[in-house]
Amino acid sequence: DIQMTQSPSTLSASVGDRVTISCRASQNIRSWLAWYQQKPGKAPKLLMYDVSTLQPGVPSRFSGSESETEFTLTISSLQPDDFATYYCQQYSTYSGTFGQGTRVEIK
Amino acid sequence: QVQLVQSGGEVKKPGASVKVSCRASGYTFTNYGISWVRQAPGQGPEWMGWISVYNGDAFYGEKFRDRVTMTRDTSADAAYMELGGLSPDDTALYYCARVRSGSTDDALDIWGQGTLITVSS
Numbered sequence A: 001d002i003q004m005t006q007s008p009s010t011l012s013a014s015v016g017d018r019v020t021i022s023c024r025a026s027q028n029i030r031s032w033l034a035w036y037q038q039k040p041g042k043a044p045k046l047l048m049y050d051v052s053t054l055q056p057g058v059p060s061r062f063s064g065s066e067s068e069t070e071f072t073l074t075i076s077s078l079q080p081d082d083f084a085t086y087y088c089q090q091y092s093t094y095s096g097t098f099g100q101g102t103r104v105e106i107k
Numbered sequence B: 001q002v003q004l005v006q007s008g009g010e011v012k013k014p015g016a017s018v019k020v021s022c023r024a025s026g027y028t029f030t031n032y033g034i035s036w037v038r039q040a041p042g043q044g045p046e047w048m049g050w051i052s053v054y055n056g057d058a059f060y061g062e063k064f065r066d067r068v069t070m071t072r073d074t075s076a077d078a079a080y081m082e083l084g085g086l087s088p089d090d091t092a093l094y095y096c097a098r099v100r101s102g103s104t105d106d107a108l109d110i111w112g113q114g115t116l117i118t119v120s121s
Helices: none
Strands: A004-007 A010-013 A019-025 A033-038 A045-049 A062-067 A070-075 A085-090 A102-106 B003-006 B010-012 B018-025 B034-039 B045-051 B058-060 B068-073 B078-083 B092-099 B108-111 B115-119
Touching (some): A004 A085, A019 A102, A033 A062, A070 A085, A085 B045, B003 B108, B018 B034
Antiparallel strands (some): A019 A070, A085 A102, B003 B018, B034 B092, B092 B108
């Protein structure tokens, strides 16, 4: 099974901060990686797929990048609506492992 | 609008089975796959498997392979997930989610509201 290791588990930041969240795959997943945002009591919401393609309606302050098996979600200027938990997910080879999540909290 | 509506929560005894339904609307059901994902209280999501709505082929996560069955009824625009051999560790919110394309290799763009399954003696 492919493992996804996400870090940090919690991140404290202020409105306007630049925030980065990392996700490492245990093996090559090509570019089959998505990021989701989840707020309490709600289902996860797709932010971007194929590493860096934004879902329609997602603000451009969200971006994604990759370097081999290391993937990064960046929020360029954190907004009040962005305080939530973020998950990466790989979707290669008939599997769909999620990372453990990163909770972004108000500093 | 495009949406997935799931059946209501259930309480089950250890050893029992549960079947959750997921009804789609607002799009052509057979053009997309459906994945099932569960989330235990306070935990991250866990992918359970995927079904091709087009032909019914299903692929299951290794952890669930011997006790989960995913099916679909194209006449009802509905997908189903049945999990057997329940234990208290199966207590979780169970989500169905639409796969962006017809294949397994894609992200989940539309999610149901979740179905809470509680396993308790």
